Amino acid sequence: MPSAIPTGTLARPSGSPAAAPASGRRVGGQAAWRTLLAAVAGLLLLLAFPGSSLPWLAPLGPAALALAVSGQRVRSGAWLGLVCGLVFFVPLLSWSGIFVGALPWLALASAQAAYVALLGAASAATSRLPLWPLWAAALWVGQEALRGRLPFGGFPWGRLGLSQTEGPFLAFAAYGGVPLVGFAVALTGTLLAAAVLHLVRGGRRTAALAALGAVAVPALGGLAWLPLPGSSLAAGGPTRTVAVVQGDVPQPGLEFNERRRAVLDKHVDQTTRLAEAVASGQQPQPDLVVWPENSSDIDPYRNADAARQISRAADAIGAPILVGAVVGGPGEFISNTAIVWDPQSGPGDTYVKRHPVPFAEYIPFRDFFRLFSEHVDRVSRDFAAGDRIGLLDVGGARIADVICFEVVYDGLVHDAVSAGAGMIVVQTNNATFGYSAESEQQVAAARVRAVEFGRSVALASTSGISAVIAPDGSLAAASGLFESAVFVEEIAQRDSSTLAERVGAGPEWLLSALGAGALLAAAVPGLRRRTRGTAG
Numbered sequence: 001m002p003s004a005i006p007t008g009t010l011a012r013p014s015g016s017p018a019a020a021p022a023s024g025r026r027v028g029g030q031a032a033w034r035t036l037l038a039a040v041a042g043l044l045l046l047l048a049f050p051g052s053s054l055p056w057l058a059p060l061g062p063a064a065l066a067l068a069v070s071g072q073r074v075r076s077g078a079w080l081g082l083v084c085g086l087v088f089f090v091p092l093l094s095w096s097g098i099f100v101g102a103l104p105w106l107a108l109a110s111a112q113a114a115y116v117a118l119l120g121a122a123s124a125a126t127s128r129l130p131l132w133p134l135w136a137a138a139l140w141v142g143q144e145a146l147r148g149r150l151p152f153g154g155f156p157w158g159r160l161g162l163s164q165t166e167g168p169f170l171a172f173a174a175y176g177g178v179p180l181v182g183f184a185v186a187l188t189g190t191l192l193a194a195a196v197l198h199l200v201r202g203g204r205r206t207a208a209l210a211a212l213g214a215v216a217v218p219a220l221g222g223l224a225w226l227p228l229p230g231s232s233l234a235a236g237g238p239t240r241t242v243a244v245v246q247g248d249v250p251q252p253g254l255e256f257n258e259r260r261r262a263v264l265d266k267h268v269d270q271t272t273r274l275a276e277a278v279a280s281g282q283q284p285q286p287d288l289v290v291w292p293e294n295s296s297d298i299d300p301y302r303n304a305d306a307a308r309q310i311s312r313a314a315d316a317i318g319a320p321i322l323v324g325a326v327v328g329g330p331g332e333f334i335s336n337t338a339i340v341w342d343p344q345s346g347p348g349d350t351y352v353k354r355h356p357v358p359f360a361e362y363i364p365f366r367d368f369f370r371l372f373s374e375h376v377d378r379v380s381r382d383f384a385a386g387d388r389i390g391l392l393d394v395g396g397a398r399i400a401d402v403i404c405f406e407v408v409y410d411g412l413v414h415d416a417v418s419a420g421a422g423m424i425v426v427q428t429n430n431a432t433f434g435y436s437a438e439s440e441q442q443v444a445a446a447r448v449r450a451v452e453f454g455r456s457v458a459l460a461s462t463s464g465i466s467a468v469i470a471p472d473g474s475l476a477a478a479s480g481l482f483e484s485a486v487f488v489e490e491i492a493q494r495d496s497s498t499l500a501e502r503v504g505a506g507p508e509w510l511l512s513a514l515g516a517g518a519l520l521a522a523a524v525p526g527l528r529r530r531t532r533g534t535a536g
Helices: 020-048 060-069 074-092 102-126 132-147 168-200 204-224 254-279 304-317 374-378 404-408 410-418 438-453 499-503 506-535
Strands: 239-246 288-290 321-328 334-342 346-352 391-394 397-403 423-428 457-461 467-469 475-478 485-492
Touching (some): 020 060, 020 074, 060 102, 060 168, 074 102, 132 168, 132 506, 168 204, 168 438, 168 499, 239 254, 239 457, 239 467, 288 304, 304 334, 304 346, 321 423, 334 397, 346 391, 423 438, 438 467, 438 475, 438 499, 467 485, 475 485
Parallel strands (some): 239 288, 423 457
Antiparallel strands (some): 321 334, 334 346, 457 467, 467 475
């Protein structure tokens, strides 16, 4: 009787249980190396920024992320973008939690990383389109444009373009501002990624073309430097002698302003010492003196003693002082105000900070956020937002004044420069960030602004880093952290305008629209299939 037991072996279907473990291992292994690659992308971006200051690494960040999301679904792309964003922003913004704890720092970093998650999803969706490196680079600009506007006016810190303090990519700032610099960096990276992918797949000719494109972008940047201003502070217009005073603070941290009079006295003292140096011929007579933000947290309009001290300093130096003060009003609010203090007439024109920092200078939805941190009530009174651009006439110099983080907001700087400023002034207070890379990151942003507008920049900080920056972004002078310092420089009041000044936000909107169009082109076929499936 023939056996009922089968003696042969039938091939299992590919979807059978025995095949599933091997397939699962392949999928899991692929997910792991892609996640690792996304983390490497974030690390490369971090190393490009001040703290490590290796700007030439910046293109490798977009390259690594592009490789990680290539051919992936949108959901996987979002995960990979989130990993990249967290690895980048958590350490980059660590200064935000030095004195207030981990919760605000991690909340800010996570919020910024969420935008990179959107970038990862969008890049994955467009990675199968022709010319995808171009669309991916445009999506970087679109993500940064969104991040710089939402929520609460946005926080455009850590944009790709702000990593470029020197080198060929920086020149693009004069033609399209920070967005064009970021686009050039991202495009170089995505073209490198395309070259790697084509090489792996055997398309040597296409890989060579992509690599050539990656080389061509920075080469074009090198040529773009040729018509731009050089490192001279005095060339390009009539000069004014500008003094930058860094008085220092009694101690780092949030408590620095509990000794407000000591901070004011330090700036008065440095200015009167400068006056002595001028009288002895050691320093030239300045036409104007720049004090930092919070140099007088005592309202000089309401406190006669503070007003007398500022007047004493102005009288000693014989020049108007741009004072950074906290001023009462309007109403229940206070204002972060720059005051032009003349030695004869006292306080004159003012600029009120247009973009107070949420959760630092005012608390939105205070009752809600108090549930998460008691530190919200350290901001006992909210700062009001100013409504006038920061164009001031100080000692014969027309300056574009921005206060602290305003230096990273494109529109605020552009408005003041395009109104007729011959130089840029940044007043800032970094005492609350301790011995961190925050000050270096802010100086880097100011260096990009110098090239963007072809203007010298005077940056005054209470505790450092203060700097004088030439129109090519190079540092003519710079202080250290938590020390007193004074710089006196002849600075040209330039009236030429760069292409970036003339076109304003145009390149950002154009590139963002390009990325959005590519995303729409990638989404439409899928939507049509779903519509047909539903109709069927």
